[in-house]
Each structure stands twice: as C-alpha cells, then as structure tokens.
Amino acid sequence: MRFVGCWDVVRRDVVRRGEKVTHRRGRGQRSALPRGEKRTLRVLASEAKRPLADVVAGRLGLAIVDARTLCDAGSVWLDGRRQRDASRALRVGQRVVVHLPAAPPNPASLADRRDARGGGFELAWRDAQLAVVVKPAGLPSIPPREGGPSLAGGLRGRFGDAATLLHRLDREASGLLLVSLGDPESRERLARQVREHRLERGYLAIATGILAAGEADDERLIDQPIAARRGQAVVAKGPGSKAARTRIRVLARGAERSLLAVELDTGRLHQIRAHLAHLGHPLLGDARYGGPEAPRLALHAHRLGVAHPSTGERLEIHSPLPAALRQLLPRAYGERR
Template sequence: MNRLVILEVPAEDRGKRLDAWLAGEMEGISRSRVRQLLDEGLVTLFEGTRPKANYRLRGGEKIRVSLPEPARLEVRPEPITLDILYEDEDIIVVNKPQGMVVHPAPGNEHGTLVNALLYHCGDLSGINGILRPGIVHRLDKDTSGILVAAKNDAAHRGLAAQVKAHSMKRVYLALVHGTVAEPRGRIEAPIGRHPVDRQRMAVTGKNSREAITHYRVLEQFEGYSLLEVRLETGRTHQIRVHMAYLGHPVVGDPRYGPRRSPFNLPGQLLHAGCLGFNHPVRGDYLEFTAPPPPVFLQVLENLRREKRGEGK
C-alpha cells in the first residue's frame, strides 16, 4: 500500500521546477527518484492533473505524492575477508577498505561490511535494526579506515554513549586541494541537508546540527595539503563538507570536489587512521591505528618525489 504525502507550495517558491522543489522538500528522495515518480503518474496536483518534471510552480498549489512502500531487504551473511584489528566477545574492530559500503540499503544489498560481519561473528547487536546490526558509527563507502561494531546490546549502548558524548577519539588523514594557510584550525559550521540536492550535505543554518572539526597541516605539496583531521562531532560527510566549505575539498571527492578527479582515483583520499575509546563493558581504554590504503600512499609518494624534484 502506498503512503500519501501532501505538500503545499509556499508563495516564495513560485517559478521553481517541480522536480527540484520536491527533491528539496522530501527527506531521502533524490531528484532522479522524483522524476521516476512523475513518470509513473504518482505525483498529481489537487485538480487531478499529472505535471511533468519541468512544471513551474505557481505558489499556493497542493501536490499529492504517492510513495510506494520500499521493498524489504534481507541481510544475509557473506564470506567476505575482513582486516580485523581486535576482537573479543563484545566488540570487533576492523579496517574497512575503500569502496565497501558499511550496511545494506536499496542498491547496495550485498557485499557490505554488515554482510561480512554477520558471517564472521554469527550475531551482532540488534539496537539499530536488521539493516544496521552492530553499527555504532559509520564511514562513507569510499572512506577507508577503522570502525568498531558491537556484538551485543550492552556493548552497543556503551559505545553509542561515547559517540554521543564526543569522547571517542577519531583521527583521519586527508589530502586536500590547495595550500591550507593556517598550520592548524577549528571549523565550527552547522551541517544539514543541501536545500536542493538531498544526496548532499551542506553548511547551512536551516534544519542543521552543530558540527566541529579540528585539523592540523602535516605536509604541503604543490597544489595539495596533507592534513590530520580530528572529529569532535560526527555528522554525515562532515570532513568532506567542512573542507569544501573552507575551499579545500578532499582530493578525489566526487560529490564535494572537482568533477574530474586527479590521479584517476576510485574515491576520496580520506582515511580513518586512529580510533580510541573505552571498552564498553570492561571500561579500559583501547586505541587502534592503521595505515592508509596503497592508493593513498602511492599518491603521497608521487607528490613527495615531485617535491624533491625527482618526478619532473
């Protein structure tokens, strides 16, 4: 059974395209998905007409959107190799490779970290539901690095409390575009959904949450800077959004950086290299480190050679 959503267009949005406006108003619905709904006749004006994607809003009209119920996903264990840094009866700490999605979602039902964890562990905490068992914090698909998962609900609650209190140590390496002038800095800028492209986040004062990022310059190259970045908060795409906001997007970032990626990269050069937290059951402090993946290290080596004059 479809879910009916009724939206009223405010007068100040007069003249906007319908597909762009709907994508901006409906949480989790992309512009391409809006066009699909329009093509299927699931978007109508109150007088019964079915508008096209390029329909220009008049302001004041009411729009019906009939949303089909999403297909139920079944999460199955899969024999995928894991780089395990630590494991006990409560938690497992892994070094996630670049290109791996953390948990299943429409379009990414298989090959995720959760599929691999379920095969290896047999069971995970159920607090986050069937699609995200054991997942306390996430890394983007093309961000590599360290992530901890909970095997039971007690461990999950203990880890989640540390994430909420901002007491979990999370340090990243990031190669960014341009020369970062200040040797260190603190970025405090709220992050929320982009007003038009709902697949992106943005620094905005509307429907946003506090976001704080600390950075330190480690090395400078011709046109690039290597940063150590520490998260104080953990918003979606936080480092990527904050660095783009500063005018120094992460190298290889297809969403917030230049469209054409330098070095033919598969994704952004952002690596969660250090994770520290108190064991959620025992209470002792644990800290883990992992080097960046080979593609990241190779780019750094090439830049260092050029800096020394060897690559010219």
C-alpha cells in the same frame, strides 16, 4: 583537542607495524605505536625550544604523562646521553632515542584475520565484547537500497547476528569502525560513547591546494553548521542545519595538495568533505564536492580510541594509510621528512 599518531602512521617505515594493535591500562591514556621498540627521532625546526616530553609525545603519539614517565624511567636518550629531564628544551637536529616497553599481543588471531578478509574487511582488534575492523573503500557500511554487499552484512556473516556496527564511514572512504559483539548491556556502553562523542576518531586526508596555517602549530578549527540536502552535506545556516566542528592539522604541503590530520567534534553527514570543500580545498578523488580525479577518495579513518565496556581500559587502534593513498604522498609528504 590533541592530534595523536597521525605523523608516524603515514610513514613507510611504520606501515607494516601499523596493523598491529597496542593497548595499555589507564582510563583516558593514549598509546599509539607498537611497543618493545627503539625509536630514533631528529628534532625538526618546528620543534625547537619545545620540551623533550612534548616532542616525544607528539611524534610517537603518546599521552604526555606517558612521555614524561619514559623520561623519568631513563628510557629516553638525547644526543647519546640518558635524559631524565622531561622539560629539557630541544635544539634543531638533536637526536632523540626512545626505548618503548613491550606490550601484550593483539588478541585477534591469524585465523580471525583470514576469515575477516573473506568477508570483505580486515580485523584490527577483537575480543568477546568488541571488534575494530578496517572497511575498504567502495564497500558501503550498511546495505544500500539497491542491494548488494555491505560491511554490516559481512560482519553478521562472520560474527553472527549479535554483531552491531556502531557508526559508519562514507562508501568511498576507508578505515576503522567499531563493532559490538557482546550482550545488550555491553553494546549500550559502547553505543553511549558514540552518542556522547567520547569515541576518539582520527582521520588522514589529502586536500587540494595549499592550506594556510592555523592559529598555532598549523592547527585550525572549522566551525560551520551543516544541513543534509538530497544525500549531500551543505554548509548553511537556518532550519535543518546542525552544528558541525572539524579540527585539522596540516602535516605537509606541496604539489598543490596538503596532507591533513583531521578530528571531529561532531559527526555529520560528509562533514570532513563538506567543510574542506567550503574552504575551497576539496579532497582528492571527491567529485561530489568538486575534488579532482584520483584513484579513490583521499580519506582514511586511521585511529580509533575507545574505553572497553567491561574493564574501562582505554584501547587505541591504528590503521596505516592504504597503498592507493600513499602513492599520492611523495611530493606532498617529502617536504617535512
């Protein structure tokens, strides 16, 4: 498991660009940032002695093979000199400049985006087969029992009855969701990726308290079964419980809160919320699981990776952290700038 793109997506200087969509050819290859740019990095203490390609890949959200290719192509400069050695060990404070190649534009037109906002959601990506949309906090993914608006209803209103929402987010959370727009065969290919846990989903979360470091590089695996009881997830073993695995990486600590990158090996009801509450670190704004008051639930699905159902091309889409959550970051995030 490798955490991708989470560090730069929350940064203010990337928020504007985060709404762009990038894609590249090659199954299984990741590309997390808009292209056609020059990116400048300073080597952090935690990155000292690590290979150049590893740091470039981690900071820019690239597959390691892409980072090595950039080095080999002469697109990476170290302290003012072109550096083609991808394995070069780095020192604290060194300046790394990466020249990223250009990429095709987002096929979702401006008109598409305006229409989507009228339906209560934002459109991050769209072609004839699929769409990736950004659900706002407070909007349920599917129609609630009591009636009212939902993302699924807005999708049908915008794209017609063929629009099928393939997975969900909690009402209180925000972020990226995959929608099928094509024929039944295309829809089944996308749905199979969801069922087989091949759909890559990355989250940003702000938890209460200072999380301890994991075994390596602040990464940690939470492997605790979850049972659903009366609409709430409970960490418990025994009848009715299902295996649940959550991987977290601490991006920053401070002000009695921790900024986390989160990835799921499984997809259970309220999995992230229940696992973090079980550790004694509920999310900000998560009153249901014991979290303190906040403007909203501090959970955002910021990254989604999917293989295109027609071409097999790997698409990776990003959504920046919403403004309401960025306001909670200054002290927690500032310690790692």
